Amino acid sequence: DFEKDFPDTFIVKLEENYRSSGNIIRAASNLISYNSVRTEKTIFTNNPDGDKISLNVFESEFDEAHGIIKKIKELYKNTSSYSDFAVFYRTNSQSRYIEEALRSHGIPYKIFGGFRFFDRAEIKDVIAYLNVIVNPLDSTSLLRIINSPPRGIGDTSLEKLKDVSRIKGISLFEVLNKENLDLKKGTLSKVKEFYLMMLDLIEKNNKKILPSSILNDLIIRAGFKEYFQKDDSLESLNRLENLQEFVNSLLDYEDENENATLDEYLNSISLLTSEEEKSDLSDYVTLMTMHNSKGLEYEIVFIAGLEEGTFPHFMVIDGKGDLEEERRLCYVAITRARKKLFLTHVTRKRKFGSGMYETREPSRFLNEIPKELIQENTDNSFSYRRTPLHPPLSSDSIPLVQMDKSKSTMNDKSDIYIGQKVIHKDYGKGDILSLTGAGDNRKAKIRFGNIDKNFLLAYTKLDFL
Incomplete structure (x- = not known):
């Protein structure tokens, strides 16, 4: 409405791009032309056409992440600088597989505008819950979770519980089951409710219930799911997706380790949760959400997770968001690349919080890029496939490659x-x-x-x- 309110406004269109190659600019320009609410303009560049945009398809997110890192290692031989590389994704939870692949190959990385997956507050909270389930005497973890999510057990009440622990020489968890605690009636009820919930989860773990089942139960019963859904903000949605991805992490561990236990899983991630991020890194691969990529530029960009339901996000597909805003976000991500652009997507994804997989269709945005600008990967330089120890459960008839044991x-x-x-x-x-x-x-x-x-x-x- 700006032009209607100020009819004498003189509009200057900034149409020349000095950053990206010709093929990248033509791809972005064609993509954004599908938006109806925009000022009509034609983006161009006098830069050389450069390489075609590389499109790469993988079976799973694990394969996708390792395929990206495989390509980074190959290109690094020519650039000798990890700072030339950036990997973009739609939501924070997508970083886990990429982080794990980078670590397994010993490649330094930083997340721009956010925290590493296992450094996120909600992940640390749930890990603290699991620590108490495995070891109820872990009072440090217990203090972190007793009022997270908020359940009405305040600092004053916690100090009283800690006093009882010191005076009687017993663990904080044992204090929770004591009679005649000097707490208000409502607070005492919350303490007992928390204690009984944890006791039940501890007993399930002792009975060797599947760790992922315990974790799913915990996220619901501890109130995380209700708390984040009730808040209904973008940040809360991201935090809930992180928790769901944490469940996927445990499911992956169960796939790879027969008779997996919660204790073993916590040991396997202990280094990830205790290591400090190195602030003095000068050369590293940058990871970030597409929202955080605005105003930045890199020689080589990978955009991961280009599937319907991931990007555009499932909330947009369900009518709860703006599809044109998603397309603008894709435009921004594409135009962060100076010379090389790699687009990736997978054919199946694990349903959040379950052992089931669902097929995924390529993002509609891929069809909005002219085919003559895209080079579909056909060689082995960017391919990666992990053969599972046993076929995963499937919610539909996804063909699975059986292992050739020989x-x-x-x-x-x-x-x-x-x-x-x-x-x-x-x-x-x-x-x-x-x-x-x-x-x-x-x-x-x-x-x-x-x-x-x-x-x-x-x-x-x-x-x-």
Whole structure:
């Protein structure tokens, strides 16, 4: 309405782009032309056309993340600078797979405008809950969670509970079950309710209930889901998606580790939750949401997660958001790239919080980029496929590649010994820490740097040093 309110306004259109290659600008210009609410203008550049935009399809988010990192490693040989690379995604929760892939390859990274996945407050809260479930004597974790989400147990009440713990020489968790606590009636009721909930979750863990089932139960019963849904803000939606992605992390761990336990999972992520982010890094890959990419530019950009329901976001598809704003966001992300642009999407994703997978269609935005500007990947330089230890559950008839055991089984498992040095195609060099089981059920615990991983040897390709 600005032009209507000020009819004598003189409009200057800034149509020349000095940053990006010709192919990138033509792709972005054609994409944004699908928006109806915009000032008509034609973006152009006098820069060379450059490379075509690379479109790459993967089966899963794990494969997508490792495929991106594989390409970064290849291109790094020519640039010698990780700071030339940026990876964009629609929502914060998508960073987990990419972060894990970067760490497994020893590539430094930082998240612009946000926190690393395991540094996010809601993730730390849920990990603290799990710590108490595994070890009820962990009073530090208990103090973090007893009023998170808020349940009416304030600081004054907490000090009284801590006093009882000190005077009687018992753990804080044991205090919660004491009679005649000096608390208001309403607060006392909340304390007892919290104690009984935790006691039930502890008993489920002791009964070897599936860890992901305990975590799903926890997110609902502790009130996280209701708390974030009730707030109904974009930040709360992001935080709930992070929790759902945390469940996926545990489900992935269960897929990779037979008879997985909550204790083992917490040990596996302990380094991720305790390591400090290095503030003195000068050369690193940058990760960020597309919203945070405005005003920035990079030589080489990867845009991950270009599926319907991811980008555009499912809320937009359900009519709760602005599709044209999503398209503008895609335009911004594309035009952050100076020379090379890689677009990626997957064919299936795990349903949040379940062992089920659902097929995903490519984002409609991909169809709004002229085909002559796109080079679909056909070589092996950007492909990646992880063969699962066992086929995942599927909510529809997704064809799954069955493992060829003859190709992945070691030639002679009898020669393996503790302390032996091996090479894994994803994790690099490692040392065998322990061996258990026999035959196809024989398992090895292997340390790669500071990370320990468990493998079924019958289904794991290892090279010996």
